[in-house]
């Protein structure tokens with residue numbers, strides 16, 4: 001059993017450490033997906049259905065992982081995806097994750113559902129930090145936040161479009177998320193044993209102030225939105241294509257549309273002025289039974305590659321997965337759980353370890369493929385015969 005994050009050699013090692021540190025309710029929130037979790041599993045399985053075609057007998061000194069996304073130079077083609085409630089996984093939360101991303105030379109995307117003030121998150125990183133928008137509290141709440149983000153130095157806006165309502169994450173229901181986040185002490189009692197068996201996490205959570213409201217969603221009365229209001233606020237604040245009109249007027253920097261799974265939606269994103277799209281099914285947490293993102297990637301690349309940058313996320317647990325996504329035309333990927341497991345296991349150091357693991361995986365994979373640079377990756381390095389669709 002691995003007890004120190006330094007000994008973790010795979011993302012799965014960090015996942016197991018996270019599982020041992022977190023109460024079941026928090027681990028399952030992070031680890032789980034929607035309904036039967038078909039898409040959650042399919043996201044990862046899609047990577048195994050692609051095999052490599054290496055060029056052997058090739059040696060080179062430097063292995064170049066650098067890429068540029070939205071004009072930002074990144075040391076590796078993997079950006080940290082927005083993960084809501086990161087502060088619940090570890091008190092360092094979004095500040096810790098952004099700091100580790102900057103130190104590794106990559107970008108961090110801060111979720112609207114964040115526990116640290118966006119200004120503090122920006123200050124923590126010496127790399128690019130982007131803001132992910134949900135319309136919690138509607139346009140009225142979003143506009144001042146976007147102004148805060150711009151003033152703080154956030155350099156891109158990521159608008160998530162696949163969250164018309166929250167997906168049915170059955171694990172959350174069974175673990176009593178609603179009761180634990182609600183006001184009734186009586187309703188919490190049946191679920192408290194999960195916390196008692198994780199005294200380390202529980203102590204640190206209480207010392208950090210327990211369930212905190214959202215400092216980046218300011219609602220009428222000039223107060224941060226409470227967590228118990230998030231689900232209903234999400235359902236009443238779907239982002240639509242029409243919203244991009246005012247969003248574009250309010251946000252002058254680059255806009256990324258996250259949650260695209262078809263060529264048609266990718267084209268709509270181009271039409272509303274996006275600079276990039278993220279092929280994403282929200283890590284299998286929204287509509288279950290949609291395509292794994294690796295499978296949807298080619299359709300989107302074909303539809304809009306000439307007009308915008310195409311990123312993807314979902315199921316990435318190894319550096320070789322990133323290489324495969326790049327071979328299929330992604331400019332870079334977003335990683336979600338892969339770093340969040342590290343955060344939950346060991347805070348900032350755990351995120352740093354997750355990024356080290358993915359980086360050394362990528363270098364090893366490129367050397368074994370006989371490909372000196374991520375810029376040279378293309379379909380000739382993979383065989384997609386086994387991938388359905």
Ligand SMILES: Cc1cc2nc3c(=O)[nH]c(=O)nc-3n(C[C@H](O)[C@H](O)[C@H](O)COP(=O)(O)O)c2cc1C
Nearest residue numbers: 030081082083084111160282283313314315336337
């Ligand atoms: C615990 C958790 C919370 C998430 N919160 C958000 C969020 O607040 N906003 C958002 O756009 N996506 C959110 N996502 C989706 C991620 O940004 C990303 O699309 C997904 O995690 C990618 O799949 P992966 O975890 O398999 O890498 C969340 C994902 C997880 C696992």
